[in-house]
Amino acid sequence: MSRRLRTIICGAIPVVVLGALVGMDHIPGTNISLTVPYAAEGPGPSFNTLGEIEGKEVVEIDGENTDPTSGNLNMTTVSVRTGMTVPQVVSRWAQGDSIVPLDTIFQPGESQEDVQERNKAAFANSETAATLAAMNYLHRKVEVQVVEVKPDSAAEGQLVSGDRIISINGTPVATPAEAQEQVSHYQPGEKITLDIKHQDQSRATLTLNLGENPDSPGKPLLGITMVSVPADGVRIHYNLNEVGGPSAGMMFSLAVVDKLSPGLLNGGKFVAGTGTISADGSVGPIGGITHKMKAAEDLGAELFLAPKDNCAEAMSQDHGTMVVAEVTSLSDAIQQMKAYSEGGDVRTCQSR
Structure with missing residues (x-):
């Protein structure tokens, strides 16, 4: 040879x-x-919160006739890939994904299943906040509804899923935070009185002894999970089960407001966006905004609603002809869409 x-x-x-x-x-x-200890983040799927998924409305409202909608209010996501080899990391980077250390995604000692559960809980909390923010914007009253009763807790055998807590020891409560605040004034073992409305609208007064929080010794525990729901019988369901994290909150809230108020919030345009939402309507920053904007641009979005605190990062990449608006609250986002659809001045994101 x-x-x-x-x-x-x-x-x-x-x-x-x-x-x-x-x-x-x-x-x-x-x-x-x-495999290497890195993850790849890139554009994920986008969902029109005014549309349908698998035959169901993404934001489904029962108990009241909804106003017709048009166009898009797309929530955007980030795809995350882990368990990659070096060549796969290089390939994802070449395609435009961000390569980040695994510890930016996983907390110490946390498994992938733990992350999924954490994101699922954050998503559920964002749904609750979205409903509450929308109801506050529309000036509609809300009530506290029991979602789950924990076994061996003070509430077991006293409350059931669907019950609504109207007051605690005579003090009216309208949100889970208000209910938790009232409970925190007492010690484990002390009695509290709850004014309850059952699903059949009958009323009851319950007295029970508070338990102790196993994760915080000395702190009282009622033993339920709660959400805020409209007090007038309207029921709101969010039918996206495979999405995690809190960043869909603002777009969910906008969809609820659009369906429960006259006119088209988006002017019939293709609007996309992202941002957390608080009960008072404040919009907070999120991660991966450049990837979310890329997904929206590829789908043909005309206007992208970006949290103010993400604006500098948002403007670090080219976004074509898509207008990127800076928003700080739910009402602000609605005003920005109105300005865009009517040809007015939109407060756009500026690079810092």
């Missing part, structure tokens, strides 16, 4: 081996991992 042929064969062997290992996460027959 000639020297040149031997050189070609010897040089080709590692290339072939590397190629064979690209799609593997470990060396066969061993426990040696080939």
Whole structure:
């Protein structure tokens, strides 16, 4: 065999081996991992909160006739890929994804399942905040509804899912935060009185002994999870089950307001956006905004609603002809959409 042929064969062997290992996460027959401690973040799926998914409205409202809607109010997401090999990381980076250390996604000792549960809880909280913010904007009253009663708690056998707590020891409560505040004034073992409205609208007065929070010794525990719901019988359901995190809050709230108020909030335009929402309507920053904007631009969005605190990052990349508006609250987002649809002045994001 000639020297040149031997050189070609010897040089080709590692290339072939590397190629064979690209799609593997470990060396066969061993426990040696080939993955690296990094994740790739890129544009994720986007959902029109005024539209449908799998035959159901993304934001479904029962108990009242809704106003017709048009156009789009798209929530945007970030896709996260983990368990990658070096070649896969390089490939994702070449496609425009951000490569970040795994510890920016996973907390110490946290598994992927833990992250999913944390994101699921954050998403559920964003739904509650979205409803409350929308009701406050529309000047509609809300009530505290029991979602789940924890086993072996003070509330077990006394409350059931669907019950509404009207007052605690005579003090009216309208939000879970107000209910928690009232409970915090007492000690474990002390009695409290709840004014309850059942699902059949009958009323009851319950007296129970508070338990102790196992995660905070000395702190009282009622033992329920709660949400705020409209007091007038309107029921709001959010039918996105495979999405996590809190960043859909603002777009959910906008969809609720659009369906329960006359006219088109978006002027029939294709609007996309992102941002957390608080009960008072404040819009907060989120992660991955450049990827969310890319997804919106690719879908043809005309206007993107961005939290004020994300504006500098948002303007760090080209966004084509899509207008990027700076928003600080639910009412602000509505005003910005009105200005855009009517050809007025939109307060756009500025690079810092």
